[in-house]
Amino acid sequence: DAMVIQNPRYQVTQFGKPVTLSCSQTLNHNVMYWYQQKSSQAPKLLFHYYDKDFNNEADTPDNFQSRRPNTSFCFLDIRSPGLGDAAMYLCATSRDEPTYEQYFGPGTRLTVT
Amino acid sequence: KQEVTQIPAALSVPEGENLVLNCSFTDSAIYNLQWFRQDPGKGLTSLLLIQSSQREQTSGRLNASLDKSSGRSTLYIAASQPGDSATYLCAVPQGGKLIFGQGTELSVKP
Numbered sequence: 236d237a238m239v240i241q242n243p244r245y246q247v248t249q250f251g252k253p254v255t256l257s258c259s260q261t262l263n264h265n266v267m268y269w270y271q272q273k274s275s276q277a278p279k280l281l282f283h284y285y286d287k288d289f290n291n292e293a294d295t296p297d298n299f300q301s302r303r304p305n306t307s308f309c310f311l312d313i314r315s316p317g318l319g320d321a322a323m324y325l326c327a328t329s330r331d332e333p334t335y336e337q338y339f340g341p342g343t344r345l346t347v348t
Numbered sequence: 349k350q351e352v353t354q355i356p357a358a359l360s361v362p363e364g365e366n367l368v369l370n371c372s373f374t375d376s377a378i379y380n381l382q383w384f385r386q387d388p389g390k391g392l393t394s395l396l397l398i399q400s401s402q403r404e405q406t407s408g409r410l411n412a413s414l415d416k417s418s419g420r421s422t423l424y425i426a427a428s429q430p431g432d433s434a435t436y437l438c439a440v441p442q443g444g445k446l447i448f449g450q451g452t453e454l455s456v457k458p
Binding site for chain 2: 242268276277278280283285291292301323325327332336338339340341342344
């Protein structure tokens with residue numbers, strides 16, 4: 236089945252220790268998104284890639300970076316995690332921006348100790 | 349600026365009841381509206397997507413309607429089951445991203 240896969244499902248990192256979250260997709264979609272979701276809140280878009288074009292949200296902290304080496308993979312790098320970065324991180328894809336139907340992965344729960 | 353609101357924030361019903369979840373949006377110039385389900389600690393599952401030209405979409409026991417002129421969408425769940433317990437979110441696209449409501453947390457009691 237075509238899908239969006241996120242690894243790991245659970246990640247524990249120490250305060251200030253860099254961490255990378257991974258997302259892959261078998262849907263061959265052009266657009267990949269990274270969302271942050273804190274408890275009882277709606278998902279908040281951090282950035283997205285349209286093919287190789289990177290689009291950063293204005294309020295995304297510099298601490299968050301992303302890489303998309305190819306169509307299938309996208310990574311979220313948190314350079315110096317703080318306690319406030321503990322959250323669920325969701326990856327999503329869509330075929331093309333005008334379509335906007337987004338397909339989400341299962342998420343990575345990040346804990347910062 | 350598009351704003352999406354979902355009322356109520358939480359809903360508890362007995363099993364078997366039909367129920368309606370509400371979603372409202374401030375800018376009626378939407379391309380489509382998407383309903384998602386989220387189980388605790390999990391990602392989002394797309395339930396239904398309604399294009400702006402459509403009035404409703406159905407999938408099994410779920411029916412979503414869209415009234416652009418009034419800025420409203422409803423998700424109707426027929427014959428609710430305990431397995432329907434989850435948070436339901438609606439979202440509309442704007443500026444290359446989805447604008448989400450805060451969600452309705454549904455609990456269906458056996």
